[in-house]
Amino acid sequence: MPSVSQTTFESTLADFFRERLQAGAEDLDPRPQEETLWYLGSLLARFGDSGQVFSFDEGELSIRPLALLYRDAVEVDSHYHRCLILRQLGDLALFMGALFPENYSRRGIGRDYFIGMGGGAYDYLGENARHNRRVFSELADRFARLLELVAAVCGRGREMDATDILQLFQRWRESGDPQLAAQLRSLGVVLPEIGGLH
Template sequence: MPSVSQTTFEQTLADFFRERLQAGADDLDPRPREETLWYLGSLLARFGDSAQVFSYDQGEVSVRPLALLYRDAVEVDSHYHRCLILRQLGDLALFMGALFPENYSRRGISRDYFIGMGGGAYDYLGENARDNRQVFSELAERFARLLELVATVCGRDREMDETDILQLFQRWRETGDPRLAAQLREMGVVLPDAGGMH
């Protein structure tokens, strides 16, 4: 159970991030829902405690790879636990993709990876979670823009470059995923008709 000082710290930090998210959201069209901004502020405050980000596995402290979280979600029998794991996956993908993209880029992992993993996790939650379905749906549909908002709020505001957008477009062409199409359109990319794709 968190101590009183830890709880106060998270509340104060959440308020700080919510104020910054509110200001940053004014530049987005359409503006994210208030509930989504509230969720993001709480997420950033929660991850202000490194114990929420790192895990201890096989004698090492590290961030659990998103692919392993995904595998855990697929293999678990309980719907409730699957949703918990996918929420952790989505939250970590958003946090790590916004704050540490260069660390992963050096290992050949682009923002598209975080967008795919996090957006997919939130998409499932938008349809299956017990609570906050509208929040998770918006996080899934607007993951790329909200990742940039979080990066800006945290002072890591690198816009998606041409390579990132091209990789996202290529992934959309391969999968036809409407969620990726919505993200591309939100960035101003005009997509060809689905019938004209080969």
């Protein structure tokens, strides 16, 4: 059970993230539901505690791979436990895909992997969860856009080095995402016409 100070910390951190998410969401059309922004703020605050991200598995403290969480969800008999595991899978896919994409891209794991795993988990929850079905449905339908929102909200104020800018450029080149283009331009990068890239 969390201590009073831990609960206060998470509450304050959740409010901080919610304010930033609400400000960042103004640029999205359509704007995400308020419930979804609250969910994302709580998710980020919860993962502010590394114990919510890491687990002790086979004698090591590590982040359980998304594919193994998916396997766990498929193999579990209880509908309730399946939903819990899939929520953890969706939340981790969103968090890791938004905050640490470069760590995974070095291992050949791209953005599409996080979108597929997280979007699929939230899609199931949108149809089968006891609570928050509308939130999970929106997270499933708009996973890529909300992943970018979380990345932008958590990345503000962070100095980008040349490697970060190159990775951002690569993501823009692969997706053509106008928000990534705007972020690159704000960093002073002159972008070629996307049709001219091969």
